[in-house]
Each structure stands twice: as C-alpha cells, then as structure tokens.
Amino acid sequence: MPFERTAYQTRLSRLCSSSFFQGEIQALILFDLNNIRYLTGFSGSDGVLVIRPPTAILLVDGRYVTQAQEEAQDTDLYHYQDKVDGIEAVLEPKDGDRIGFEASAVSYEFYQKLADRLREERLKPLSEELNNLRAVKDDDEVSCIRRAAELAGGVLEAVARTIRPGISERDLALEIDFGAKRAGAERMAFETIVASGANAALPHAKPGRKILEYGDLIVVDYGVVSEGYCSDETCTFCLGSADDRKREIYARVKESHDQALEAIRPGVPCSRIDQIARSCLAKYGLDGYFTHGTGHGVGLEVHEAPRISRNSDTILVEGMVVTIEPGVYLPGQWGIRIEDTVLVHENGADILTKMPKDFIIL
Amino acid sequence: MPFERTAYQTRLSRLCSSSFFQGEIQALILFDLNNIRYLTGFSGSDGVLVIRPPTAILLVDGRYVTQAQEEAQDTDLYHYQDKVDGIEAVLEPKDGDRIGFEASAVSYEFYQKLADRLREERLKPLSEELNNLRAVKDDDEVSCIRRAAELAGGVLEAVARTIRPGISERDLALEIDFGAKRAGAERMAFETIVASGANAALPHAKPGRKILEYGDLIVVDYGVVSEGYCSDETCTFCLGSADDRKREIYARVKESHDQALEAIRPGVPCSRIDQIARSCLAKYGLDGYFTHGTGHGVGLEVHEAPRISRNSDTILVEGMVVTIEPGVYLPGQWGIRIEDTVLVHENGADILTKMPKDFIIL
Structure with a gap:
C-alpha cells in the first residue's frame, strides 16, 4: 500500500x-x-x-x-x-x-x-x-513495520514447527528466508542468524554446517523487509529438553527484557532503558555475559537511530520504533537472546513483533 | 578449498x-x-x-x-x-x-x-x-569461478526442467536462488533476473508478479558466489513454441555472441570485441536494439575490470575473465540476451559457464 x-x-x-x-x-x-x-x-x-x-x-x-x-x-x-x-x-x-x-x-x-x-x-x-531524521515514525511507517513483523512471525511460527534434530543451522536459516520470500517479503532485513549449541554464545554467529542436536538452545535472529520497512526479532528455542540452568537463565533474560519493555515511554532516556535491562541481569551476576547494547531503532534500515545503550544521549519520543534485546552468552557453552521490536506509545511499549517469548521447547 | x-x-x-x-x-x-x-x-x-x-x-x-x-x-x-x-x-x-x-x-x-x-x-x-588490480586472475581464482559457474549451471539446468506456464517470474527466481543456496552457494552474485514477455525487453528488469505464458521468451540472468567468487550467465528460453521472428533474432544474437567469443585472445582490445559483437548485429539492422556494453570482468565482484565496451582502453591479457553478453531488446515486445563468462586463454576463450546456448524451447 x-x-x-x-x-x-x-x-x-x-x-x-x-x-x-x-x-x-x-x-x-x-x-x-x-x-x-x-x-x-x-x-x-x-x-x-x-x-x-x-x-x-x-x-x-x-x-x-x-x-x-x-x-x-x-x-x-x-x-x-x-x-x-x-x-x-x-x-x-x-x-x-x-x-x-x-x-x-x-x-x-x-x-x-x-x-x-x-x-x-x-x-x-x-x-x-x-542521524535522527527518521527516528520518529509516522503512522504509515508504523503500519509498514507492523506488517513486516506480522509476515515474519507467521513464517517463523510455521518453520519452527518443522525444527528437528538433524537439520543444519544453515538449512534452517534457508527455510526461514525462503518462507519469508514466498510470503511476499522483498528481502531479509539482514542475514538470518541461526545459532545453536556453543554457536549461540556468539551474538553475531553465521549459520553454518552445525547440525541441530537434542538439548540445543537455538537462537534465531531474523527480520524481513516489506514495503521498504524492516522487522527485527529474536527467539531462543530449546530442542528436546532443557536442564534447570537453561530454564533459569532464560527466565532471567526474559525478566530483563520485560523490565526494559515496561520502562519504555516518551521522555525516558535510552540510556536508562539500557541500564534497567543490564541491572536486572546484574542482580543475578549475569551482566558480564550481556556483551552488547540493549537495542536500536528500526525502520527503513534495520539499525538506525536511536541506540538503546549506555552512552546514548537520546530521549525516547512517541513514535520511535526500537528493539529490546538483552542476551546472556556463556562462551563455549550456549547463549540466549530475546528480542522484540516495539513502538514507543504514549502509554508505553506497543509490541510489533508477534512470536511468543515464553520458553518454548520444540 | x-x-x-x-x-x-x-x-x-x-x-x-x-x-x-x-x-x-x-x-x-x-x-x-x-x-x-x-x-x-x-x-x-x-x-x-x-x-x-x-x-x-x-x-x-x-x-x-x-x-x-x-x-x-x-x-x-x-x-x-x-x-x-x-x-x-x-x-x-x-x-x-x-x-x-x-x-x-x-x-x-x-x-x-x-x-x-x-x-x-x-x-x-x-x-x-x-582499477586493474584484480583484472588478471591466477589459476586459483579461475578454479573458483569455474566451480561457481558449474554450481550455477547445475541449478539452472534442474530448475529449467520445471518451468511451466502459470508460475510467476518471482517464484522462478526464488527457485533458482533457493536451489543455488541449497547446493552450497554463499549467496547470489546479484539479484536474479527473470524477465518474460515484454519485461524481457528491459535489460535490468526485476522479477515480478507476471505469470509465465505460453509463447513467452524468458531471460534468466543469474550468478552465484562460491568461495568468494562470482559466476554470471544469461539464458533466454522459449516457453512452448516460438515464431520465426523470435527464432531468427535468437540466431542473430547467438551469432554476435559467438563472433565475439571467437575474437577473444590476449592482445585484442576490449573495444574491438565490443565492436565485433555490435557490427554483427548491425548487419541485420539490429544494433540499435543492443543498448548496453558487450561485457565486463568477473571475479570477487560480479562487475569489475575490464569493461568490454566501445570506449574501453584495456587490452585483453591472458588470465582475464570476462562476460560476453549481447542482447536485442524490442521495447514493448520481448528481448533476448545470451551471456557466457569466459577465461582469456592463450589460444582463445575458455568458456567457464555451463548452460548450452542453443535455442531452447521448454
């Protein structure tokens, strides 16, 4: 449209x-x-x-x-x-x-x-x-991002049902990409990340030949472009069964994610949102494993203003669209990231991404 | 490797x-x-x-x-x-x-x-x-381009068998892209062109919703990246049956393509190759419908030095890898392009691309 x-x-x-x-x-x-x-x-x-x-x-x-x-x-x-x-x-x-x-x-x-x-x-x-020319979105833009996120979510929901031990990270990423394009996406917003097992501990892992195994955590970070606008979302699934430690840390990351989302409203500094996500993890001694910023703006580019980070000097304005994506990465073991893209609304965060963020065992 | x-x-x-x-x-x-x-x-x-x-x-x-x-x-x-x-x-x-x-x-x-x-x-x-830093390829690079072209040709050969009236340009392009990635391509070398009917008269058409119809000419211009190196090839297929005019012009474009290929050897100016392709079409009054250069270098980038065009001042050197891609575009009607990627060898052109360039009716 x-x-x-x-x-x-x-x-x-x-x-x-x-x-x-x-x-x-x-x-x-x-x-x-x-x-x-x-x-x-x-x-x-x-x-x-x-x-x-x-x-x-x-x-x-x-x-x-x-x-x-x-x-x-x-x-x-x-x-x-x-x-x-x-x-x-x-x-x-x-x-x-x-x-x-x-x-x-x-x-x-x-x-x-x-x-x-x-x-x-x-x-x-x-x-x-x-830098801030496009940071505040108008209604048309928000609708585009919302539709992109809906398209993406529908694709991942369908593909997630097919995930089984034995397929490779790369083939899973291809299924997501191909599904998105079949569903009408112009292109992917960035190279889809499918990172499992120890690869999930690398925030920017490239999907490789590694085969998904029973017990793996699988980080899927993906976005589509539709009508020029990007979506951006990360789900971390568990394949088969999860031990208590994985469940516990997932709950911590989710708590960090939820607290950051709850703090979003016009007038709040971006650096404050980052601090909330980070100090939530710090309570559990996990902040040292959260090695990147909490989020970024999304629009015609998948990374644009504002940045949600420690040293951002931007104040949230109604109409900004940003990601909230805390993660915990245990080097050599596994990792968890949970990401939604949200609209800064006068009443708080309006979540545009569609996948549930509960702990999902496939 | x-x-x-x-x-x-x-x-x-x-x-x-x-x-x-x-x-x-x-x-x-x-x-x-x-x-x-x-x-x-x-x-x-x-x-x-x-x-x-x-x-x-x-x-x-x-x-x-x-x-x-x-x-x-x-x-x-x-x-x-x-x-x-x-x-x-x-x-x-x-x-x-x-x-x-x-x-x-x-x-x-x-x-x-x-x-x-x-x-x-x-x-x-x-x-x-x-500009010319990478123009002359060493043996390792030629091997990479050859393998990329082989991978690409295998994919198009398989996908071409499935082309039927009723599928869209965009879906055909997706099948090629997905097939290439499944076969191990890192990515496509450029956005795959599938242009049918009147769209084939646009040299840089984007694949769209147009449905392939009986009698269409279909220009498929595609390339993959493998081990960092690109392939580049164009086939023009006919769907169903072809009238005499299409057969005739295909033969003219093929003649232009073949004459340019035959002229390739070390020491020949790139502008001379372009002139040979162009004057072949001129014999038949078709040079006015050949609206782009005859070719370009291929390597780590799909377009790199040298250019095979009227105003190129480069002389072919053994080890260069270039495309030869004459075309005839009849605005509003249809178009034909035939492209191979070739190595400049001491004895002439060594064709790296794999698809046959005879007139193929699907």
Missing part, C-alpha cells in the same frame, strides 16, 4: 522548517538512499536529493526516470546525464550561500568532483546532525 | 614491486574489502589494509581478530579500538612520504578524520590507478 502523498510532503516540510535551515546552511544535498526514500518515496538504487527550502528536487539518471515519476510524485524531478553536472545545474549559486551535504554517504572521490565544481568553501559536511 | 598461502604472497609482492611505489607514493591504505580479500584472504566486512613495501598490515577490530588470524595468515595483524588511531599507529610518519588511499572506497566523513590525523598534504587520493 503506497503512502498517502501527504506523508512525503509532511516530512519534507518538517525538514525545510527545521533548525537546519535557520542556521548556517541554505541548501542540502542528500545522498543516503534511505533518507531520499523517506523524504520522496523513491526507492531506486541511485539518485540525489537537493533541498533548498521550500523546493526539493530529486535527481536521477535515465535508468530511474520512470520509477521516480511513479514513486516520487511530490518532488520535482531532474534527469541527469552526469551526476555532478546535475547537482550544479539545480543548485544555482547564490552569493554567500552554504550547502550542507551528507558526509558519511558520499565517497571522497565524489566529494572532490563536487568541491571542484561548487567551490569547496560553499560545502559544509554534515554527519550527526541528520 | 583455501588458496595456497603463496597466492596472497604473490599478489602482495607484485603490488609492492609495481610502478605504484616507484613514483610519488611510499605507502597505500586500502579500504575496499574485495581488494583486501584479494591481497590477504580476509573476508570480513570491516577492515583496512596498510601497505608500505615490503610490509603489509591488516587492521581489524575485535569482532574480526579470530577470523583475520585464520584467513590472513600471510599478513601481519593489528587489532584496533578506533580505526583512525589504528591507521596512524601502523603508519609511522616518515619525513616527506606520501600515502595513497582508495578515494572511491572511503566516505568523505572518514577522510576528514584521517586527514586531520595524518596531515592532508601527505594523502594522495587514488581512483583509476587501482
């Missing part, structure tokens, strides 16, 4: 009237394709957006003219032969103006060409200033 | 003794992960290679230390906390030296940090100078 045309108009006019253009820059060149998609709807893999309030011009080459006309109906289009020529053409120089650009989304090589043409002193590199 | 250790030593020492370091630079910072893999074996997704002949140091962060130790056994390792700090630490300044870096593989934002630390005047941006 395409967005209402006004979603893009709203986003663009919000950016145009932001403090951004009150200060030292009069125009902005965007290269990051997710930011361009967010502001215009254009989903092609090459293009530039030039904003000089109140106008925004999307620049594309011949491959993308038709697609841009269809997708970016609220934005003026410019068809370039050469990208630098195009940017120069739409940015008619005005005396003394300064032009911000996304310094992390452009190569030094391209920057050099641009600086030669536009005069280096007019260009102002921006980096962190734009 | 891992490369013999000496393959990396050979590549590094060839680079170290090249004209590169005879001229104005004394050290080189590589950011491109394919170039780093080529020179060291390291296949992680973040790292930096600093070369000051005769030494080469691979810099990685904590996530990749173990992997780098295993994969990059011929290269010294440096474990950094901060990437710029690490580069500064291994590049002890020497008076008057200049340091080349890959300007297209680093963001302006990172460049700024580096220039602040190393002094901008020491840094020399390189771009086209490094």
Whole structure:
C-alpha cells in the first residue's frame, strides 16, 4: 500500500522548517538512499536529493526516470546525464550561500568532483546532525513495520514447527528466508542468524554446517523487509529438553527484557532503558555475559537511530520504533537472546513483533 | 578449498614491486574489502589494509581478530579500538612520504578524520590507478569461478526442467536462488533476473508478479558466489513454441555472441570485441536494439575490470575473465540476451559457464 502523498510532503516540510535551515546552511544535498526514500518515496538504487527550502528536487539518471515519476510524485524531478553536472545545474549559486551535504554517504572521490565544481568553501559536511531524521515514525511507517513483523512471525511460527534434530543451522536459516520470500517479503532485513549449541554464545554467529542436536538452545535472529520497512526479532528455542540452568537463565533474560519493555515511554532516556535491562541481569551476576547494547531503532534500515545503550544521549519520543534485546552468552557453552521490536506509545511499549517469548521447547 | 598461502604472497609482492611505489607514493591504505580479500584472504566486512613495501598490515577490530588470524595468515595483524588511531599507529610518519588511499572506497566523513590525523598534504587520493588490480586472475581464482559457474549451471539446468506456464517470474527466481543456496552457494552474485514477455525487453528488469505464458521468451540472468567468487550467465528460453521472428533474432544474437567469443585472445582490445559483437548485429539492422556494453570482468565482484565496451582502453591479457553478453531488446515486445563468462586463454576463450546456448524451447 503506497503512502498517502501527504506523508512525503509532511516530512519534507518538517525538514525545510527545521533548525537546519535557520542556521548556517541554505541548501542540502542528500545522498543516503534511505533518507531520499523517506523524504520522496523513491526507492531506486541511485539518485540525489537537493533541498533548498521550500523546493526539493530529486535527481536521477535515465535508468530511474520512470520509477521516480511513479514513486516520487511530490518532488520535482531532474534527469541527469552526469551526476555532478546535475547537482550544479539545480543548485544555482547564490552569493554567500552554504550547502550542507551528507558526509558519511558520499565517497571522497565524489566529494572532490563536487568541491571542484561548487567551490569547496560553499560545502559544509554534515554527519550527526541528520542521524535522527527518521527516528520518529509516522503512522504509515508504523503500519509498514507492523506488517513486516506480522509476515515474519507467521513464517517463523510455521518453520519452527518443522525444527528437528538433524537439520543444519544453515538449512534452517534457508527455510526461514525462503518462507519469508514466498510470503511476499522483498528481502531479509539482514542475514538470518541461526545459532545453536556453543554457536549461540556468539551474538553475531553465521549459520553454518552445525547440525541441530537434542538439548540445543537455538537462537534465531531474523527480520524481513516489506514495503521498504524492516522487522527485527529474536527467539531462543530449546530442542528436546532443557536442564534447570537453561530454564533459569532464560527466565532471567526474559525478566530483563520485560523490565526494559515496561520502562519504555516518551521522555525516558535510552540510556536508562539500557541500564534497567543490564541491572536486572546484574542482580543475578549475569551482566558480564550481556556483551552488547540493549537495542536500536528500526525502520527503513534495520539499525538506525536511536541506540538503546549506555552512552546514548537520546530521549525516547512517541513514535520511535526500537528493539529490546538483552542476551546472556556463556562462551563455549550456549547463549540466549530475546528480542522484540516495539513502538514507543504514549502509554508505553506497543509490541510489533508477534512470536511468543515464553520458553518454548520444540 | 583455501588458496595456497603463496597466492596472497604473490599478489602482495607484485603490488609492492609495481610502478605504484616507484613514483610519488611510499605507502597505500586500502579500504575496499574485495581488494583486501584479494591481497590477504580476509573476508570480513570491516577492515583496512596498510601497505608500505615490503610490509603489509591488516587492521581489524575485535569482532574480526579470530577470523583475520585464520584467513590472513600471510599478513601481519593489528587489532584496533578506533580505526583512525589504528591507521596512524601502523603508519609511522616518515619525513616527506606520501600515502595513497582508495578515494572511491572511503566516505568523505572518514577522510576528514584521517586527514586531520595524518596531515592532508601527505594523502594522495587514488581512483583509476587501482582499477586493474584484480583484472588478471591466477589459476586459483579461475578454479573458483569455474566451480561457481558449474554450481550455477547445475541449478539452472534442474530448475529449467520445471518451468511451466502459470508460475510467476518471482517464484522462478526464488527457485533458482533457493536451489543455488541449497547446493552450497554463499549467496547470489546479484539479484536474479527473470524477465518474460515484454519485461524481457528491459535489460535490468526485476522479477515480478507476471505469470509465465505460453509463447513467452524468458531471460534468466543469474550468478552465484562460491568461495568468494562470482559466476554470471544469461539464458533466454522459449516457453512452448516460438515464431520465426523470435527464432531468427535468437540466431542473430547467438551469432554476435559467438563472433565475439571467437575474437577473444590476449592482445585484442576490449573495444574491438565490443565492436565485433555490435557490427554483427548491425548487419541485420539490429544494433540499435543492443543498448548496453558487450561485457565486463568477473571475479570477487560480479562487475569489475575490464569493461568490454566501445570506449574501453584495456587490452585483453591472458588470465582475464570476462562476460560476453549481447542482447536485442524490442521495447514493448520481448528481448533476448545470451551471456557466457569466459577465461582469456592463450589460444582463445575458455568458456567457464555451463548452460548450452542453443535455442531452447521448454
């Protein structure tokens, strides 16, 4: 379902009237394709957006003219032969103006060409200033993420029923990926993690040839992209039977997860959420085994602002969509991670992911 | 199968003794992960290679230390906390030296940090100078590409037998992708193209909901990655029966493909190969419908040097691996492309791709 045309108009006019253009820059060149998609709807893999309030011009080459006309109906289009020529053409120089650009989304090589043409002193590199552009989601975006999470959950629920000792991590990951694509996912949001036994103690394990065995804990961290938006969820299953230690630590991780979720509401610092998840595990002497941040924003990218971590300085705002994903990793033994993606709602966390997070024995 | 250790030593020492370091630079910072893999074996997704002949140091962060130790056994390792700090630490300044870096593989934002630390005047941006670093393949690389092409061909051969009217382009593409991964491919080399009917007239069509119909031409352009190396091949099948016009144009495209293949040998300019493919189609008045270059190099990336096009200034060298892929696209009607990946051998083209290129009616 395409967005209402006004979603893009709203986003663009919000950016145009932001403090951004009150200060030292009069125009902005965007290269990051997710930011361009967010502001215009254009989903092609090459293009530039030039904003000089109140106008925004999307620049594309011949491959993308038709697609841009269809997708970016609220934005003026410019068809370039050469990208630098195009940017120069739409940015008619005005005396003394300064032009911000996304310094992390452009190569030094391209920057050099641009600086030669536009005069280096007019260009102002921006980096962190734009980090939060997409952090607060509007209703259309939340609906997309919700649908992506529903699609993903339906697939994992079906695939989980088929998990048996004897199949490999890699084949299980393939079943999830293939199921998601059959169900209509554009692609996976990231390489699906299926980590079992000692591999589950590695937070970023790649699914390998290891065969799932009776008694294994299996961490499945997966997400799909649907309508451009990502889902992100982690389930830890137990295959066969679980000993008391696994049950106990699962309950601790779940408690950490639940306490962090309960603390979510507008106005709470992200660092506080991280602290709550972490100190819950600390009560049981497990915080040393929780070796990553508690969560991150999810949207057009699977990792975007805000970060839910110790040193985040972001305050939660209604409309942010973030993951909560505490874990405990016992090196050489096994690991457990429990992750949901949630909307920061005025009343608290609205959980978008669909799989139950109770201890599930397959 | 891992490369013999000496393959990396050979590549590094060839680079170290090249004209590169005879001229104005004394050290080189590589950011491109394919170039780093080529020179060291390291296949992680973040790292930096600093070369000051005769030494080469691979810099990685904590996530990749173990992997780098295993994969990059011929290269010294440096474990950094901060990437710029690490580069500064291994590049002890020497008076008057200049340091080349890959300007297209680093963001302006990172460049700024580096220039602040190393002094901008020491840094020399390189771009086209490094384009041909990987163009000539050694035997190990050719074996990898050959195995990737064999894996891919086996999958398409099996899937092609199942193609029937009524399935969608997207589902056929999924069967190919899933089959390839089941057969051991790391991933697809690019998004598989399945384009039928009028979609086949778009060289870069995305597989969509269109249902394959009796009489359709179906362009399948696909490649797998195996042991890091890509394959690239295009077959055009006919579903059901073909009229004379389709048979005739298929034969013309095949003739163009075959003539280009026959012309391949060391010493021939890439532009000449393109011209041969193009003028063959021109004999039949079809060159106006051949709207892209004739081919490109294939290796760790599916598109790499050299380009087989009108304005290429590269001369074929024994050991290059390139595609030959002429096509005819009749807008709104249908299209035909025939593509093989071949090794430039002293006696001519050694075809690495495996599917037959005769006119196949399914």
